[in-house]
Amino acid sequence: MNEKAIKLLGGKRPKDKNSWITVSIVVALFAVIEIIKSTGHISNLLSGLLVPICMYITLAVSLNLVVGILGELSLGHAGFMCVGAYSSALFSLVTKDAIPMTWLRFTIAFLIGGLVAAVFGLLIGIPVLRLKGDYLAIVTLAFGEIIKNLVTILHLGVDKNGIHFSTESIAALHLEEDGTVLIKGALGITGVPKSSTFEIGFIIVMITLLVSLNLVNSAKGRAIMAIRDNRIAAESVGINITTYKLFVFSLSAFFAGLAGVLYSHNLATLTANTNNFGYNMSISILLLVVLGGVGSIRGSVIAAIILTALPELLRGLSDYRMLIYSILLIVIMLFNASPKLVALRERFSLKKMLKRKKDNKKEVRADG
Amino acid sequence: MANEKNDGSRLVPYPSGALVPERDVDKTPILETRHLGIDFGGLTAVDDFSLTIGRTEIAGLIGPNGAGKTTVFNLLTNVYQPTRGDILLDGYSTAGKTTAQVNRMGIARTFQNIRLFDKMSVIDNVKVGLNSSTKESFFACMTHLFGYHKAEKLVHEEALKLLDFMHMTDVAYDEAGSLPYGAQRRLEIIRALATKPGLLLLDEPAAGMNPSETAELMENIRKIRDTFQIAVMLIEHDMNLVMGICEGICVLNYGKVIAKGSPDEIKQNPVVIEAYLGKKSESARHRSIAYQPDEGGADDAEG
Numbered sequence: 001m002n003e004k005a006i007k008l009l010g011g012k013r014p015k016d017k018n019s020w021i022t023v024s025i026v027v028a029l030f031a032v033i034e035i036i037k038s039t040g041h042i043s044n045l046l047s048g049l050l051v052p053i054c055m056y057i058t059l060a061v062s063l064n065l066v067v068g069i070l071g072e073l074s075l076g077h078a079g080f081m082c083v084g085a086y087s088s089a090l091f092s093l094v095t096k097d098a099i100p101m102t103w104l105r106f107t108i109a110f111l112i113g114g115l116v117a118a119v120f121g122l123l124i125g126i127p128v129l130r131l132k133g134d135y136l137a138i139v140t141l142a143f144g145e146i147i148k149n150l151v152t153i154l155h156l157g158v159d160k161n162g163i164h165f166s167t168e169s170i171a172a173l174h175l176e177e178d179g180t181v182l183i184k185g186a187l188g189i190t191g192v193p194k195s196s197t198f199e200i201g202f203i204i205v206m207i208t209l210l211v212s213l214n215l216v217n218s219a220k221g222r223a224i225m226a227i228r229d230n231r232i233a234a235e236s237v238g239i240n241i242t243t244y245k246l247f248v249f250s251l252s253a254f255f256a257g258l259a260g261v262l263y264s265h266n267l268a269t270l271t272a273n274t275n276n277f278g279y280n281m282s283i284s285i286l287l288l289v290v291l292g293g294v295g296s297i298r299g300s301v302i303a304a305i306i307l308t309a310l311p312e313l314l315r316g317l318s319d320y321r322m323l324i325y326s327i328l329l330i331v332i333m334l335f336n337a338s339p340k341l342v343a344l345r346e347r348f349s350l351k352k353m354l355k356r357k358k359d360n361k362k363e364v365r366a367d368g
Numbered sequence: 369m370a371n372e373k374n375d376g377s378r379l380v381p382y383p384s385g386a387l388v389p390e391r392d393v394d395k396t397p398i399l400e401t402r403h404l405g406i407d408f409g410g411l412t413a414v415d416d417f418s419l420t421i422g423r424t425e426i427a428g429l430i431g432p433n434g435a436g437k438t439t440v441f442n443l444l445t446n447v448y449q450p451t452r453g454d455i456l457l458d459g460y461s462t463a464g465k466t467t468a469q470v471n472r473m474g475i476a477r478t479f480q481n482i483r484l485f486d487k488m489s490v491i492d493n494v495k496v497g498l499n500s501s502t503k504e505s506f507f508a509c510m511t512h513l514f515g516y517h518k519a520e521k522l523v524h525e526e527a528l529k530l531l532d533f534m535h536m537t538d539v540a541y542d543e544a545g546s547l548p549y550g551a552q553r554r555l556e557i558i559r560a561l562a563t564k565p566g567l568l569l570l571d572e573p574a575a576g577m578n579p580s581e582t583a584e585l586m587e588n589i590r591k592i593r594d595t596f597q598i599a600v601m602l603i604e605h606d607m608n609l610v611m612g613i614c615e616g617i618c619v620l621n622y623g624k625v626i627a628k629g630s631p632d633e634i635k636q637n638p639v640v641i642e643a644y645l646g647k648k649s650e651s652a653r654h655r656s657i658a659y660q661p662d663e664g665g666a667d668d669a670e671g
Contacts, residue, residue, distance in 0.1 A: 211510045218509035218516070219495065219502055219523065226485045226496040233483035236445060237563050238471035238500035247506060 019213040022298040026057075026209060029305070030202050037198075047198075049312055051266045054201025055259045056308045058208045060288035060300035062255030065212055067286070068295030069221070070248045071228030072129070073137040076144030077256050078281035080117040082272055084257025085264035086151055086183070088113030089192040092265065093182060094158075096193055106195045110204070110261050117257025120147070121250035129245045144282055151272045156183040188271030189264075196266040204262055205301075208255045212297055215251075224248055291332050379616055379630050387628065389615050392422025396459045398474070398567045398599045399444070404453035405623075406443055413439045414623040417453070421567065421616070426593055427601045428614035430634075432643065436623040437603045438480055441569050445477055446470045458566055472500050476565035478556040480572050480603075486545030490536060490555055493544050494527040497562025530558050533595070534588060550581045554588070561592065568592065570602040574609050582606060586613050611635065619643070 033050065036042050059081065066074045088109040099105040124143050131139055155166045159179025166172035170181055183189055215221045224244050226234040235241060264270045274280050288307055292299030310328065314321045335341045346352065379387040388397060397420045404417040414436045421427050429437050442448045444455060446467050455462045462470050476497075485493050502523050508516040531537045534554050539547060544555060553573055560568055570589070574582045586609055593600055604610050610617065611631045619627040619640050627637045634640055 214512045215510050218512065219499055219504045219520065220506055220509040222488070222492055222496050223499045225488065226499075229485040229487055230483045232447075233479065233485065233559075234496070235467040236471060236477055236479075236483075237497045237559060238468045239496070240466070240468045251510075 018298070019217060022213065022301065023206075023209060025298070026202075026205060026301060033198070045312055045315075046309075049309055050198040051196050051201050051262060053305055053308045054198065054205050055262045055266075056285070056288060056304040057205045057301050058255055058259040058262070059285045060292065060304040061205075061208050061212050061297055062252045062259070063285050064289045064292075064295065064297055064300045065215075065248055065252045065255075067289050068293075068297075068300075069216055069224055069228065070245060072245070072249075073133065074140040074249075074252075075137045075279065075282050075286065076124070076140035076142070076147075077252075077285050078277045078279070079140075079144030079147035080121055080253040080256035081260035081263065081281070082144075082147050082151055082277035083120045083253075084113035084117040084260030085270060085277070086189070086260075086272075087116040087257075088261040089189045089264040089270050090156070090182060092192050092195070093189060096191075102193070102195055105193075106200065106265070109195075109265070110258055113261035113264075114254045114257040117260065118250045118254035121253025121256075122246060125246045125249035125253075129242070129249060141279060141282065144277075145279060148272050148274075148277045151277070152186050154183050155181070155185045157181040186271065188269055190269045192264055192267070192270055194265060194268070196262050201262055204258050208258065209297070209301070211251075212255075216297065220244070220247075287329070291329065291336065293336065387616055388420055388422035389425050392424055395423050397421055397456075398423050398425075398458055399601075400456040400459075401444070402454045402456075404440075404443060404450050404455065406439065406448055406451045412623055414443065414620075417443075417620075417623075417625060419618055419625070419628070421599050421601060423566070423599055424593055424597055425599050425616055426589065426614050427599070428610045428617040429601060429603045429620060430605075430607075430610055430617060431620035435620040437620055438571060439623075440620070441477060441571055441603065444470075444569065445475055468500075471563055471565070474564075474566035475569060476560035476563045476567075477569035478553070478560055478571055478573065480575070482549075482552050482556055484544045484552055484556060484559070486543070488544055489541050490544050490547065491524075491527050491531065491540040493555055493559050494530055494562050495523055497559040498523050498526060501562075501564055527562070530562055533561075533591075534558050549576050553577070553585075557588070557592070561596065565598060567599045567601065570600065570604075572603055572605065574604055574606045582609055585609070589613055 033042075037047070059077065063074065063077045066072055066077075091112050092105060092109050095105055095108075099108075124140075128136060128139050128143065153167045155168070155170055155173055157164045157170070157173040157175045157179050159176040161176060164173040164175060164179075170184060173179075173181065175181065216225075223234070223239045226237075226239060227241055227244055231241065263276070272278075288303045289300055291307065292301070292303030307329075311321060311325055314324055317324060335345055379389060399419070399421040401417055401419050405415045406413050417440060419427075429440060431437050439448065443450050446462060446465055446469075449464075457470070457473050457475060460473065462473060462475075465473065485496060488496070502519060504516060504519045505514070508514045508519070528537060528540065531540055534557070536551065536554060536558065539551065544552070547555065553576075557568075557570065557573065573589070574585055577585060589600055589602070590613060592598070602610075602614070611634075614631060617627075617629065617631055617634045618625055619634060619637075621643045626643055627634060627640045629637070
């Protein structure tokens with residue numbers, strides 16, 4: 001085969017069609033919601049859900065990088081979110097008056113939240129990524145809890161003598177009269193400007209999505225998936241496994257940090273508890289990844305949207321709400337994994353039906 | 369076979385006494401191991417393994433099952449760190465290096481039990497092999513900017529060229545795990561070649577192949593050596609293949625080298641015959657199994 005033929009074959013390579021579909025879905029949804037918002041038809045319930053949905057999409061996609069693409073189970077994702085949330089909230093609180101431009105302050109807050117989380121990801125990743133499978137999951141779970149608990153007991157104040165911190169109480173800070181308390185232990189941070197909007201959430205989702213999709217469809221992405229598929233073979237072709245694992249882990253932590261920034265700037269009071277930064281949250285994020293399909297970024301996006309909206313939409317059922325929610329989770333799981341249901345799902349899949357219709361039309365035409 | 373030996377493949381000694389093909393004798397050997405050994409607990413798996421391979425030699429490593437052949441490959445690629453001895457790759461020691469670093473220094477290998485990236489396409493498997501020679505940064509990969517597409521196009525063309533070399537372009541976009549056995553073995557060789565090695569280690573490349581596939585494989589191995597000008601070392605139980613293409617053969621039994629030399633010398637070596645090649649079976653594949661009971665005798669003869 002000559003050079004020309006090889007170039008020709010190169011041209012025929014299947015493009016990253018899937019990535020474009022995922023991005024278009026997200027952009028289309030954003031446009032629809034913007035239109036509904038501008039015409040004033042949006043309910044309070046839905047408008048309150050928009051930022052959390054963006055946050056959960058970011059979290060699910062970022063965790064999917066570790067679980068689906070790198071193939072390591074991490075149960076401490078909420079810990080990185082916590083780090084991002086607190087560091088950025090602290091920054092915004094301190095610079096609320098110094099930087100009057102919201103966009104600038106918020107951009108820096110995002111950078112700080114993301115980078116601090118990434119550094120934590122790197123520091124935790126160095127010892128943790130030596131482990132595999134269940135052990136890695138347990139240790140990441142522990143690190144997530146450690147972060148949450150440390151933040152819960154952290155008291156931080158500032159006065160003219162400098163920064164004081166304590167792990168006991170506000171009184172133990174020994175602040176001067178003019179001092180202000182920034183982090184009040186279990187009472188958290190109050191007075192963080194509520195800068196998070198749906199539009200900013202959308203931008204964060206798009207950044208996360210584009211970077212993740214680009215990475216997966218790139219040379220480094222191939223190397224990462226090679227590690228997942230066969231570690232020994234990946235090593236034998238010169239892939240430095242530690243570097244790649246640490247990179248994915250801290251990139252994923254970076255995005256979790258961004259989600260944390262989104263979260264902390266959407267609340268009047270930021271406190272750390274099991275439901276927002278503890279293992280409950282980590283498991284919830286993992287749930288999104290698993291239900292959306294491990295390794296499928298589009299699946300993560302869709303699962304995050306549906307499963308965040310679902311409990312709120314089921315609110316009318318009051319007491320039965322969580323019961324129905326759990327049953328729905330089981331049903332989705334069965335459709336994902338049970339061989340017979342998967343076969344059934346494929347028989348009635350939209351894609352196939354469309355294809356069949358096309359084929360039928362062709363046949364009719366041939367007959368005519 | 370003897371009349372083919374006018375292409376510089378006759379074995380001649382280095383000053384150190386090691387044998388290499390005549391055409392490679394002026395150059396630094398690609399691989400030189402000195403008294404290599406490894407113990408697993410109290411068991412000595414490989415002991416006093418000294419071997420020199422010329423830059424364009426096709427070398428064979430044979431021996432009965434459990435002789436320590438794959439352990440030698442694992443030592444050469446630093447999957448195991450040797451207990452004793454040195455490995456010099458192109459004159460540089462590989463001591464303390466990781467498997468990935470050794471690969472980048474110039475040793476690529478295939479595996480006895482095929483280890484492909486099953487869920488990736490055939491061409492992506494090759495591209496993973498090309499990974500360490502491409503200069504795309506993490507940042508370029510995340511943004512698809514900064515000359516990313518240009519670099520990716522080069523990788524793509526190079527991968528296609530390599531696939532074309534082994535006539536696999538027509539299955540380039542198939543899932544690697546769905547390929548037939550022989551094609552999977554070929555793909556593994558291509559992936560190893562993609563890392564641009566100076567020495568290619570093939571662990572039982574003909575296992576599970578029919579005679580015509582084996583003949584094609586022999587052709588391919590010669591073609592690889594001639595095109596890329598690299599050395600190939602292979603472990604194989606198929607004696608037709610080993611005797612047909614290897615220039616130097618090393619026979620291993622119970623972790624010790626019992627003979628080294630050209631195919632003709634090995635065939636006539638009484639120690640080897642007793643340990644391995646044996647007396648009756650026609651099929652090389654059955655030979656190692658059929659002669660298991662004789663190994664004890666061989667050990668006695670050696671000791």
